[in-house]
Amino acid sequence: MTGTPIGNDIRRLRFERGEMTQQALADACGVTRQTIIALEAGRYAPSLELAFRIARTFGVGVEDVFRWQD
């Protein structure tokens, strides 16, 4: 399985924000750390709601976090 066609910059954004931990991001978004791990690995495509939650946590737009990979 190659995962999902939706790529993301979650890892980069975490490190740009003071090396935020996966657990901290998970707590801020109301998911488990394992879900953040799966997202960063490109194994899981989030719902629209979770995508917005993650973007809001970083203070950016959804398109700055997620992108479509051809």
Add this chain to the structure above:
Amino acid sequence: MTRRQDMGDVVEERRMKAGKMLAAMNRHEKTAWLLLAASGLVAGLLGWTLFFGDDGTETKVIGPAWWLFLVGYVFFIRRDRTLAVDERDQAIQAHGVRAGYAALMLMLVVASVVVEGFGGFVASRTGHWLGNFLFWLVCISMSLHAAVMVWHYGRDRR
């Protein structure tokens, strides 16, 4: 280094790997593993008793099994009450439930077709045996449900 020391190192390394893997799992994944082990064991034992056991026709398994199932279910629900289920866990649970129901339907259809060729065998069984057989099918579908969940969790971690 001796062969014995090498073996010891390998065992220690595997133990550490297993520990790390366990630590990387969330509660739902651990529950899925537990369900797989429990339902797989019950399915195996019940299947053996039904088809190869001496008293397979008379074993009264359903009553105690359903009580055990109910107590286990309530125990897990109570313990999981404080645990948030996130959307990925829900999606994985949905995959498992779909696979479990599909397997149960398929097994019932196959059993209903196959049973026509074994009229004598079925007629010689008691009501308890038939009840246990249906419970066995439920156990197999639960095992598949858990196996699909475990597979999805494992795939996400790779």
